[in-house]
Amino acid sequence: MTDPIIQDPPEATEEAQAATKAAVFNAAERLFALHGFQNVSVRDITAEAKVNLASVNYHFGSKDSLLFEIFRRRTSELNRERARMLHEAGGRHDGKPPVRDILEAYFAPPLRWASPDNDRRISVQFIIRARSEGTAEMREVLRNDVSHLARFADALAAARPDLPKEDVYWRLHFILGLVHNNRFAEFDRLHHLSGGVTREADVEALLRRMLDFAEAGFNA
Amino acid sequence: MTDPIIQDPPEATEEAQAATKAAVFNAAERLFALHGFQNVSVRDITAEAKVNLASVNYHFGSKDSLLFEIFRRRTSELNRERARMLHEAGGRHDGKPPVRDILEAYFAPPLRWASPDNDRRISVQFIIRARSEGTAEMREVLRNDVSHLARFADALAAARPDLPKEDVYWRLHFILGLVHNNRFAEFDRLHHLSGGVTREADVEALLRRMLDFAEAGFNA
DNA sequence: GTCTATAGATGGATAGAC
DNA sequence: GTCTATCCATCTATAGAC
Numbered sequence A, B: 001m002t003d004p005i006i007q008d009p010p011e012a013t014e015e016a017q018a019a020t021k022a023a024v025f026n027a028a029e030r031l032f033a034l035h036g037f038q039n040v041s042v043r044d045i046t047a048e049a050k051v052n053l054a055s056v057n058y059h060f061g062s063k064d065s066l067l068f069e070i071f072r073r074r075t076s077e078l079n080r081e082r083a084r085m086l087h088e089a090g091g092r093h094d095g096k097p098p099v100r101d102i103l104e105a106y107f108a109p110p111l112r113w114a115s116p117d118n119d120r121r122i123s124v125q126f127i128i129r130a131r132s133e134g135t136a137e138m139r140e141v142l143r144n145d146v147s148h149l150a151r152f153a154d155a156l157a158a159a160r161p162d163l164p165k166e167d168v169y170w171r172l173h174f175i176l177g178l179v180h181n182n183r184f185a186e187f188d189r190l191h192h193l194s195g196g197v198t199r200e201a202d203v204e205a206l207l208r209r210m211l212d213f214a215e216a217g218f219n220a
Numbered sequence C: 001g002t003c004t005a006t007a008g009a010t011g012g013a014t015a016g017a018c
Numbered sequence D: 001g002t003c004t005a006t007c008c009a010t011c012t013a014t015a016g017a018c
Helices: A011-035 A042-049 A055-060 A063-092 A099-114 A121-131 A136-144 A147-159 A164-179 A184-191 A203-218 B012-034 B043-049 B056-062 B063-092 B098-113 B121-133 B138-145 B147-158 B165-180 B184-193 B203-218
Strands: none
Touching: A011 A055, A011 A063, A011 B063, A011 B098, A011 B203, A042 A055, A055 A063, A055 B043, A063 A099, A063 A121, A063 A136, A063 A147, A099 A121, A099 A147, A099 A164, A099 A203, A121 A136, A121 B121, A136 B098, A136 B184, A147 A164, A147 B184, A164 A203, A164 B063, A164 B184, A164 B203, A184 B138, A184 B165, A203 B165, A203 B203, B012 B043, B012 B056, B012 B121, B043 B056, B056 B063, B056 B121, B063 B098, B063 B138, B063 B147, B098 B147, B098 B165, B098 B203, B121 B138, B147 B165, B165 B203
């Protein structure tokens, strides 16, 4: 019955739609990172984003799909940054960077993102949470999508061709543990234990400490 | 109206009550460890334990109280075992054990408990989950109850009096990360990445690898 | 496309019979 | 003390008005 020529308003709508979707995305990432996946409801997200309750399902299909989309975007950004640094390290050393440079390419991106004045800080916390609280779908990806890690394993093996492959993998595993341990709660505990001596706010100093420890461990 | 002398049956009741409570405790620990805290309902627990739905509230007050009781029992058992090994290491070295013995006292208990044939395996998984999925009450305890860690920090400082205290704390922090990384999912990923070369089932070999890495890292 | 109202499902807790 | 039936809160997802 309605005139088929009359359609929705033009550009303005698209922009508004994109803005709503982005608002939901950012609010969800923030709340999930701060309070955990299960502790945040769709209602919390839409209230924070100041959009209507149905927006999550309209733009993302479901709460889980929204969660998964944030996860995919942030992990791929992080791994791309790591790959870039690894590639640059290779460029500085004829394609065979030393252990410390390889480790730095893995450590530095999440550390710098997590520094207090960086607006990606929240994304890092989200990713760390995904590792332990993620849905079955996310854990499936974490378990099976190891291509980005394979490049680091290969680089480490090339840097230490004398080391048995088995040792390379185990030590890489231990090194990954260092990164995953960078959670608010763990820093708080350390701060409490040390009587306030430790300051994780100094990102470059922390990076140096991590590299000293990991390099020595890897070359044990 | 009923005769006030007639009471509940004697000992049999106490035993049955204790058995019910234990059944709930064990079923809850198992399900929480396997599926996560938020993914297990009181209904799941009572079904698994083959007791009635009201048992959890009757014996423990609430789901959260049950969770907290399991957490307190298992962490105190684990820390007591670690303290015992640290004490024994001190006995072997005139009260000043070397770094490697200190680390072994921290690493060995959870690793041995987690070996496939040990019935404490499930308790270790429960404790690891508590660190990331625990209630605010549990995280409060984890953050503030650092007395068991203080003993390890003191021992490490005594073993390396030349090392600034700040370094001792940071390196201890990194070492703790190694232990927390011992989750099913992480081993799965490592297994996948390495093409099946790594076998975490060999507990003593894994312990040796962890000690090699951590000792070198600490002495970096 | 947005938003309200509500369906539909689940879970923690408890009252009350036995 | 045990167990069933049920209350009540909460959440995701969606239908339908505008």
